[in-house]
Amino acid sequence: MENVVQITDLVKDYETGFFKKKKVRAVDGISLTVSGGQIFGFLGGNGAGKTTTIKILMSLLYPTSGNAQILGSDISDFEMHRRIGYCPENPYFYDYLTPKELLSYFAEIFGISPAESKKRTEELLTQVGLEEKDWNKQLRKFSKGMLQRVGLAQSLINDPELVFLDEPMSGLDPIGRREVRELIASLRDQGKTVFMSTHILSDVEALCDEVAILRKGKLAANGRLDDLLTTHAGDQAFEITLRGIAAEKLSEAFADADIVSRGHGVTLRVSDESKIDTVLAEARKHGGKLTSVQPTKQSLEELFVSKTGE
Numbered sequence: 082m083e084n085v086v087q088i089t090d091l092v093k094d095y096e097t098g099f100f101k102k103k104k105v106r107a108v109d110g111i112s113l114t115v116s117g118g119q120i121f122g123f124l125g126g127n128g129a130g131k132t133t134t135i136k137i138l139m140s141l142l143y144p145t146s147g148n149a150q151i152l153g154s155d156i157s158d159f160e161m162h163r164r165i166g167y168c169p170e171n172p173y174f175y176d177y178l179t180p181k182e183l184l185s186y187f188a189e190i191f192g193i194s195p196a197e198s199k200k201r202t203e204e205l206l207t208q209v210g211l212e213e214k215d216w217n218k219q220l221r222k223f224s225k226g227m228l229q230r231v232g233l234a235q236s237l238i239n240d241p242e243l244v245f246l247d248e249p250m251s252g253l254d255p256i257g258r259r260e261v262r263e264l265i266a267s268l269r270d271q272g273k274t275v276f277m278s279t280h281i282l283s284d285v286e287a288l289c290d291e292v293a294i295l296r297k298g299k300l301a302a303n304g305r306l307d308d309l310l311t312t313h314a315g316d317q318a319f320e321i322t323l324r325g326i327a328a329e330k331l332s333e334a335f336a337d338a339d340i341v342s343r344g345h346g347v348t349l350r351v352s353d354e355s356k357i358d359t360v361l362a363e364a365r366k367h368g369g370k371l372t373s374v375q376p377t378k379q380s381l382e383e384l385f386v387s388k389t390g391e
């Protein structure tokens with residue numbers, strides 16, 4: 082698929098302090114491309130520059146230097162913005178509007194007819210999991226999680242090809258997160274591209290095809306999640322935990338494996354699935370019993386920590 086986002090040497094300095102004399106470089110020379118039809122994860126710790134980059138892409142902030150294109154057009158192109166959606170971090174809306182009023186307001190901005198607007202509003206509010214009893218309540222009475230859902234619905238009102246979601250899971254409880262996760266996956270199934278920033282790694286693992294990791298405004302890693310994790314995790318693909326056996330018994334047979342004694346058991350990492358049987362056979366010879374076999378799950382966290390320095 083062709084590139085739907087292209088960022089070239091993007092830099093953003095914020096001027097702060099008295100007389101705006103101090104400069105903070107929030108984005109420090111980012112270049113990256115995002116191909117269409119996927120969920121792209123924009124990762125990084127607090128203050129890494131994710132929101133600033135997204136706001137520049139949305140034309141809400143001017144870059145200090147560099148440029149970017151979305152759907153083949155410069156980010157200042159007004160027509161292009163009709164084809165994309167945006168849900169800000171901590172969406173803030175007009176307190177005295179209801180979700181239905183807010184969505185029809187946005188629909189009107191996009192020139193959607195009243196009949197179509199009503200239909201889409203109801204579909205979207207259902208899709209984001211907002212209960213019908215809340216559709217006509219004022220937004221000031223909403224929790225953070227409910228506002229997040231309204232924000233998501235708002236970002237989809239114009240049926241965008243590409244949607245930018247800044248921390249879409251923040252403020253949601255685990256059930257809400259799963260629902261929003263499913264919603265995001267369904268957007269990809271509909272052929273849309275999702276560009277989402279997040280620091281919730283389990284969501285990244287469950288959803289993202291490609292990622293970029295930011296650190297202090299710079300790109301620390303970029304590529305297919307699978308590739309980044311494989312490179313990082315090396316060949317250590319499974320973790321086997323055994324009980325009733327001493328580490329020494331196994332280190333004789335598997336000299337190059339990574340073996341650690343833990344409590345009453347032993348944990349050992351093997352490079353691929355085919356080696357699991359060999360290890361189990363050897364362990365049983367010495368009276369060892371299997372507690373668990375797990376794919377090495379820490380790897381995204383390890384990757385994140387190593388790239389963000391957190």
Ligand SMILES: Nc1ncnc2c1ncn2[C@@H]1O[C@H](COP(=O)(O)OP(=O)(O)O)[C@@H](O)[C@H]1O
Nearest residue numbers: 095097105107126127128129130131132133134
């Ligand atoms: N309006 C602003 N004025 C000055 N500094 C800002 C402003 N907004 C963000 N920053 C700074 O820019 C850096 C990047 O922030 P941000 O883009 O919000 O990061 P993230 O979304 O990854 O947490 C941080 O150091 C932050 O303090």
Ligand SMILES: [Mg+2]
Nearest residue numbers: 131132133170
């Ligand atoms: Mg942010």
